[in-house]
Amino acid sequence: MHGPDVAPSSTVLASLDLVPARGKALDLAMGRGRHALALARRGFDVLGIDRDAEAVNAARFQAEREGLRLACECRDIEAAEFTLAPATFDLVLVVNYLWRPGYATLVASLKPGAFLLYETYTLDQARFGRPTNPDFLLAPGELRAAFAMLEPVVAWEGIVRGLAARAHLLARKPHGRIGA
Numbered sequence: 466m467h468g469p470d471v472a473p474s475s476t477v478l479a480s481l482d483l484v485p486a487r488g489k490a491l492d493l494a495m496g497r498g499r500h501a502l503a504l505a506r507r508g509f510d511v512l513g514i515d516r517d518a519e520a521v522n523a524a525r526f527q528a529e530r531e532g533l534r535l536a537c538e539c540r541d542i543e544a545a546e547f548t549l550a551p552a553t554f555d556l557v558l559v560v561n562y563l564w565r566p567g568y569a570t571l572v573a574s575l576k577p578g579a580f581l582l583y584e585t586y587t588l589d590q591a592r593f594g595r596p597t598n599p600d601f602l603l604a605p606g607e608l609r610a611a612f613a614m615l616e617p618v619v620a621w622e623g624i625v626r627g628l629a630a631r632a633h634l635l636a637r638k639p640h641g642r643i644g645a
Contacts, residue, residue, distance in 0.1 A: 473503040477560060477584055480619050480635040481507065484580050488555030491574065494542060494562035498524025498535065501558075505533035509556065516541045542567065549574035559583045563601050568611050575638040581615055582635045583608060587622055589630030608632040615639070 477500060490509040492501035497520045501513035505528060513535055515521050521539045528535035540547060542564060551573045559571070563585050575581060588604055591597040609620050615636035622632040 471497060471499050473499050474560060474584065476625065476631070476633055477558070477582065478503065480582050480633070483618055483635060484556055484582070488576075488579075489553060490556040490558065491549070491554045492558045492560075493567075493571070494559060494564070495524060495537075496520050496561075498527060498537070500560055501535055501537075502527055502531070502533060504556070504558065505535045506531070509534070511535045512538065512554075514538045514540050514542060516543075552576045555579045557581050559585070561585055563603065565611070572612065572614065572638065577638055577640045579638050580618070580635060581612060581638070583612070584631060584633040587630045587632050589624065593629055603632045608634050612636050 486507040486509060488509060490504045490511045492498070492504060492511060492513045495501045495513035495515045496517070498513055501511050501524055505511045511534060513524055516539065518539045521537045524535065525537040528537070549570050553574050553576070555576055556579060557571050557575055571581060586596055586602050588599060588602045590602055596602060605622065609617065612634060615638055617634065617636045619633065619635040625631050
């Protein structure tokens with residue numbers, strides 16, 4: 466399960482180097498699991514969720530083959546009944562998926578001091594190819610503004626290797642204050 470089409474994003478891996486490799490991680494809209502598997506290889510206990518049963522099964526098979534801790538669930542993230550337990554994850558990862566209605570759910574699912582790593586396409590992506598629908602593309606500054614309640618660690622927007630227009634955010638949920 467290696468190759469250019471299934472290799473983890475180098476920009477995601479670079480940000481993961483800034484996160485302690487322990488605890489429970491969520492890869493939301495994991496696809497075939499390229500990032501979920503990378504998280505598990507780093508020592509995280511990973512939950513990967515995607516609505517594509519074939520992709521979920523491929524990730525599950527690879528995790529079993531490597532003896533990794535990766536629980537895979539086939540769920541429709543955009544279904545009205547979709548929820549995540551609050552204060553559950555040490556890291557939440559979302560790559561190449563834009564779920565604006567779920568931003569608050571993602572933040573609530575983070576433990577205090579936990580990290581959110583979100584990377585997806587911006588409006589400039591339409592110049593390079595898919596996706597082109599603005600409903601699935603971030604406006605300038607949108608990702609950072611959407612998660613303004615988190616402390617940014619790494620945040621950038623731009624063209625990656627002349628091939629894609631992306632926004633990237635690694636941010637940390639603040640520790641709550643007693644009495645706050």
